[in-house]
Amino acid sequence: AWIVFLLFIPLLTSLIYLIVRGKGMAERHRAQVKKSVSATNEYIREVAGKxxxxxxxxxxxxxxxxxxxxxxxxxxxxxxxx
Structure with a gap:
């Protein structure tokens, strides 16, 4: 029984964590991508010149x-x- 709990509780715990915290993770990822795209565009404008x-x-x-x-x-x- 102990081995069964060790195998299923971590899986269940990770699924619950993803359900509860998934929105926050997605928002942080979206903000990071937006920042990265902005930095890339600024760099291209800087390098491209006039x-x-x-x-x-x-x-x-x-x-x-x-x-x-x-x-x-x-x-x-x-x-x-x-």
């Missing part, structure tokens, strides 16, 4: 402000499109 259109618009603004010449603008534009 788009070619953003580089070209910044170069155009510098050209319009008279900070760079037309030749420098064309070089920056070609570099952004490469």
């Amino acid at each position: 788009s070619p259109a953003e580089h070209i618009s910044e170069a155009k603004k510098l050209l319009d402000d008279g900070i760079i010449t037309e030749e420098e603008y064309q070089k920056l534009k070609a570099k952004a499109l490469a």
